[in-house]
Amino acid sequence: xxxxxxxxxxxxxxxxxxxxxxxxxxxxxxxxxxxxxxxxxxxxxxxxxxxxxxxxxxxxxxxxxxxxxxxxxxxxxxxxxxxxxxxxxxxxxxxxxxxxxxxxxxxxxxxxxxxxxxxxxxxxxxxxxxxxxxxxxxxxxxxxxxxxxxxxxxxxxxxxxxxxxxxxxxxxxxxxxxxxxxxxxxxxxxxxxxxxxxxxxxxxxxxxxxxxxxxxxxxxxxxxxxxxxxxxxxxx
Numbered sequence: 001x002x003x004x005x006x007x008x009x010x011x012x013x014x015x016x017x018x019x020x021x022x023x024x025x026x027x028x029x030x031x032x033x034x035x036x037x038x039x040x041x042x043x044x045x046x047x048x049x050x051x052x053x054x055x056x057x058x059x060x061x062x063x064x065x066x067x068x069x070x071x072x073x074x075x076x077x078x079x080x081x082x083x084x085x086x087x088x089x090x091x092x093x094x095x096x097x098x099x100x101x102x103x104x105x106x107x108x109x110x111x112x113x114x115x116x117x118x119x120x121x122x123x124x125x126x127x128x129x130x131x132x133x134x135x136x137x138x139x140x141x142x143x144x145x146x147x148x149x150x151x152x153x154x155x156x157x158x159x160x161x162x163x164x165x166x167x168x169x170x171x172x173x174x175x176x177x178x179x180x181x182x183x184x185x186x187x188x189x190x191x192x193x194x195x196x197x198x199x200x201x202x203x204x205x206x207x208x209x210x211x212x213x214x215x216x217x218x219x220x221x222x223x224x225x226x227x228x229x230x231x232x233x234x235x236x
């Protein structure tokens with residue numbers, strides 16, 4: 001990144017931080033990164049109270065995939081009662097139109113999806129979920145409807161497809177399971193190699209960087225805590 005672009009990015013970031021501070025408790029998208037590593041590093045800096053986000057504990061932040069890359073969202077939680085944390089998932093009832101033509105087998109399914117909008121990474125309208133009644137073939141069925149603060153609308157077909165995607169273990173879950181099964185030892189370098197073998201290149205790079213920072217005194221169990229603190233356990 002050139003000096004001019006870097007300066008422009010910092011100015012834009014500082015302006016977004018001021019906007020979030022003025023809207024205490026409201027999630028604001030601070031920026032979009034091309035890599036998971038960059039977005040997760042920024043999340044760590046926000047949570048640790050660096051630069052525009054001092055003091056420690058005054059901010060909450062997360063990174064989520066979006067159409068443009070990896071979006072960083074944050075909200076100011078200092079100066080008053082802490083708002084309720086944003087859960088990782090939400091269970092909703094959706095209309096199911098069956099697998100074949102003719103609307104055969106219409107019914108209601110309860111599915112679990114992320115609380116992050118797949119288009120922009122923003123929080124979904126968890127607090128706006130309400131029952132919605134519809135009639136089909138003489139029956140009155142009840143599903144859920146909600147309104148996302150970002151304005152992006154969720155359609156049931158897309159929600160169903162999202163819920164059916166195979167769930168992949170997060171880096172923290174992967175390291176914990178491998179350590180418990182004695183597939184890796186105490187050495188954090190083994191955890192980094194495991195992450196890389198399973199396609200978590202960014203998480204592996206973060207761990208290797210921390211090994212250098214700690215001059216080798218870093219264990220596999222400490223890797224779990226490190227990733228949870230830095231990335232919320234979801235680094236990809």
